[in-house]
Amino acid sequence: MRALVVRLDSFGDVLLAGPAVRAVAARADHVTLLCGPRGAEAARLLPGVDEVLVWEAPWEGFDPPPVVPADIDALLARLRAGAHDTALILTSFHQSPLPAALLLRLAGVARIGADSTDHPGRLLDVRHRRADGRHEVEAALDTAAALGFPRPPGDDGRPRVLPPPDTGALTGPGPYVVLHPGASAPARAWGRHRCAEAVALLTDAGHRVVVTGGPDETDLTRRVSGDLAVDLGGRTDPRTLAGVLRMADVVISANTGPAHLAAAVGTPVVSLFAPVVPAERWAPYGVPVILLGDQSAPCADTRALTCPVPGHPCLDEVTGQDVVRAVHKLIQERPS
Structure with missing residues (x-):
């Protein structure tokens, strides 16, 4: 067939x-x-x-x-x-x-x-x-x-990808968390100042931070990384990005492709989830997830590309400290 x-x-x-x-x-x-x-x-x-x-x-x-x-x-x-x-x-x-x-x-x-x-x-x-x-x-x-294609026996029904390459040469030695600051739609993005705040607080808490982004996001990743994080903006294709995400302790991302890629390689996700689409349908699937963002904000279920509410309250009220707490919770709960 x-x-x-x-x-x-x-x-x-x-x-x-x-x-x-x-x-x-x-x-x-x-x-x-x-x-x-x-x-x-x-x-x-x-x-x-x-x-x-x-x-x-x-x-x-x-x-x-x-x-x-x-x-x-x-x-x-x-x-x-x-x-x-x-x-x-x-x-x-x-x-x-x-x-x-x-x-x-x-x-x-x-x-x-x-x-x-x-x-x-x-x-x-x-x-x-x-x-x-x-x-x-x-x-x-x-x-x-x-249509006649049931889930195969033994298949857990989770997203998966083909085995990614070793990316240690890009990320450097030792554990790290990934922050992906970009998003395909502006309504889903966490503010740049909040991302930079999270990098600083995570570093202060003893985490090594790797910042990822596409070729058109290099200015964003540079500003968010500052002198504290490893900046991989524009340096990863999707397969390489999968390798970077697979080895992270936790991935921090808005509701965008890399959040689902993190889930597909089995890495827990702190999901900065703007409610312009329903989280019950679109949150990262099959891995531990902590959802941050006001899911009852006025922009809920609008499918807007830019937030229709001044000040983007559904995400901008999430602080860097909220993210640090979520990261610590996921790391503590992750099986050794």
Whole structure:
């Protein structure tokens, strides 16, 4: 059986789809993961994926591309060449799978399943309705099971990635905690002054701190690190970042891709979680987590990209000392 899994949005979303991908891979001979550009690197980290197909959908992302018939025709040609017998479309609770289902039907995929609240017409062979309050990992596994891909025996259902490299040469010797100050959406980011405060207080408490960030976040990581932390801003690709996070005692991060990557390598997370999306669906999954941030703030469940409340009270009221206490609690509770 040649199976196709579709998850078209971000890095973290693709990581959270990983357990469902493994469920498909346990019963399929070949698994292709169709994802968007922002999720492609995460797709290449997932166990069970044989091929990654990248396409930027005109209904996904903060700034989606225009609808270009030639692009759609090229995608359909690639999908037809894949000769997929079945497809699992994974979406978030607020998204519709039907645009992707229409393309897959046009590409000749015989059996298609998805989580959908919309009437699917002839687009879906299996329409699953997720239970209330299910985390995105659990909802994806439920949808896979409805299509005939139950979680394999012995699989714990947690996000995982392929083994990362040794990154000791980057981080230096000895234990450390990671602070990742950036976020894909401004509404989810902890303030730079708070991040710098946390670095200083963690250092005073005897922790070695490693600050991580992407190539476009080097100014942020430099300012947050100061003279106290190891600054790895712009120095890690996703696979290397996985290695850095795997060896950390704790990772401190907003609700963004590296928080889910930390969970996928088994590291506890202090989650600075702005409630613009529900924590019950999007918190790091499968590892010890301490959630910081006012989950009842006025911005709750708005899915806003910038905080609609002046002063960003849901996160800026979290102090560096709050983070230090959370780090100490997770380290004390971590099995030796």
